[in-house]
Amino acid sequence: MGEFELIERYFKRGAHQLAREVALGIGDDCALLQPAPDTQIAISSDMLVQGRHFLPEVDPGALGHKALAVNLSDLAACGAQPRAFTLALALPQADERWLAAFSRGLFALADTHICELIGGDTTQGPLNICITVFGEVPVVSGRSQVLLRSGARPGDDVYVSGTLGDARLALDALNGKLDIPAALLAQARVRLEQPTPRVALGLALRGVASAAIDVSDGLLGDLGHVLKASNCGAIINTSVAIELLAACRHSGNANAAADRLQLSHEQRLSYVLAGGDDYELLFTAPATMRATVQAAARTSDTPVTRIGRIEAEPGLRLINARGKPVSGRFASFDHFA
Amino acid sequence: MGEFELIERYFKRGAHQLAREVALGIGDDCALLQPAPDTQIAISSDMLVQGRHFLPEVDPGALGHKALAVNLSDLAACGAQPRAFTLALALPQADERWLAAFSRGLFALADTHICELIGGDTTQGPLNICITVFGEVPVVSGRSQVLLRSGARPGDDVYVSGTLGDARLALDALNGKLDIPAALLAQARVRLEQPTPRVALGLALRGVASAAIDVSDGLLGDLGHVLKASNCGAIINTSVAIELLAACRHSGNANAAADRLQLSHEQRLSYVLAGGDDYELLFTAPATMRATVQAAARTSDTPVTRIGRIEAEPGLRLINARGKPVSGRFASFDHFA
DSSP states (O other), X not given: OOHHXXXXXXXXXXXXXXXXXXXXXXXXXXXXEOOOSSEEEEEEEEEEEBTTTBOTTOOHHHHHHHHHHHHHHHHHHTTOEEEEEEEEEEESSOOHHHHHHHHHHHHHHHHHTTOEXXXXXXXXXXXXXXXXXXXXXXXXXXXXXXXXXXXXXXXXXXXXXXXXXXXXXXXXXXXXXXXXXXXXXXXXXXXXXXXXXXXXXXXXXXXXXXXXXEESSOHHHHHHHHHHHHTOEEEEEHHHHGGGOHHHHTTSSHHHHHHHTTOOHHHHHHHHHHOOXXXXXXXXXXXXXXXXXXXXXXXXXXXXXXEEEEESSXXXXXXXXXXXXXXXXXXXXXXXX | OOHHHHHHHHTOOOGGGOOTTEEEOBTBSSEEEOOOSSEEEEEEEEEEEBTTTBOTTOOHHHHHHHHHHHHHHHHHHTTOEEEEEEEEEEESSOOHHHHHHHHHHHHHHHHHTTOEEEEEEEEESSOEEEEEEEEEEEEETTEEOOOOGGGOOTTOEEEEESOOSHHHHHXXXXXXXXXXXXXXXXXXXXXXXXXXXXXXXXXXXXXXXXXXXXXXXXXXXXXHHHHHHHTOEEEEEHHHHGGGOHHHHTTSSHHHHHHHTTOOHHHHHHHHHHOOOOOEEEEEEOGGGHHHHHHHHHHTTOOEEEEEEEXXXXXXXXXXXXXXXXXXXXXXXXXXX
């Protein structure tokens, strides 16, 4: 199967499916986007490499999902409405079964968000998936509705969506570093391999959140980016945060579950605070907005948890239920560390 | 050196350098483009893999140039004005000398076109460079000024810019398949490693060319794409085309030079018609536009040569100086062939 046949068979779809904003899709030297007036185009690009972002034995359908999901998660963090994406794919060989499953997983998620594949590239090489996504952000009265990392202010609440740490838990179990029950691994593995980008929440937080980021490198690392960009500090309540590990939460008594999983308190906290690959939204909002934030959570059908507060003093402080400082080294993920 | 430090040191530049259309550059979850009113965004993405698109021993500065050049060439083929690009980079290790040279080559070309690096990704993995470029195409009186593959009409002239085949000649010489003088190899190698995207010509051809494509897979293969998209055929004069191999042209008497290079007539023609990696523009224009095409060539300081004519009858016919059919199998490049 040649390059053009491969594109034709697995990635080119009928023109009738083009969204309004896509003036030209796959098949020419460029694709064309025609943005609506008073609109900014939000752009993000993520590259996934075997062994670093996914295991060799991963299901190709799940991989198709994840490759797009991690990009949509960036749009979500900016409050952008997904519109289109490009896919550049290096493959060791044109394996039809792999391609069929990969494209199915990819398009299933793309169709959920009416996000069009408009172009890209395929080549022979070590497996590498590079997706660039395009979303729309309205400009209202000359002001962009984008959510940035830089908008957090002292006194703002700190929130996180969904649950944290389960993707890393699954990764450690799959790598043989941890022994967990099969049913629990199956649940956690969905979080690792098929994360749900929080697009609806991102849209609902326009005009509500003061700052936002998606949690890909770990909660503390990504909160660090917000604090640096916003030039402030934060205090995080670990006794609230620790409840976010779904693997424990789903098993009735969380502490008993952690015991059964043979997770120490510090390990559990480490998964939550520094697990990575979560693709939840971490965001801040003024304390006066608490009801509005919960309304946005309901509108988007996405649970959010208030875990701390922004402070003027730089740095990140962790406290327990009694307000005492919590120490511990919770390293964030770095691709070159 | 960590991922964030790597980005900070080699790829993040001052905010003062942002172009008007770039509302937000590197440093948040997304970049933001704010297109001018009545503008379409042309988007293209190319992935470069070691061993397939470049040799392991390639100079990293030249590689930085080429990775962007092949993408700008797609914008040129659409008549789009380059504005911005994203870069996703997988590197075996964070080699500072390599990164310094690569980013220098990349930005030198980007600055020539005032094309801003607005975001991307870096990760550890087998060397892979994926660039996505963004250009602007005006919409005048509701009509896009984009150049497409599909606009060729019977009677139109067929043109190609610059010279063809030298990149492939250099590749064959570097791979030891061909022995050519060092001075000639040095010239041809520039064509292979540092191609010049024909952006100015693409802009000058707006409203002049009826169809356009960039020659990346070989003249005949890419002409085939135009013919398929335009639903017509073409006749190409090989006695004109064969003069486009610069390696022969620069050596005085072309046929004598070909002899010295030990190139048969058919080999020489094969380089021109099916070499690949040329990044010239192949375009069509009505015969009434000949003077206008030459004016566009002068304006953009880019030589163009008329090599044939579009015909209603499907298929591609090659003729010699005496109008006789030329036979020969000139395979086009396919990444999975």
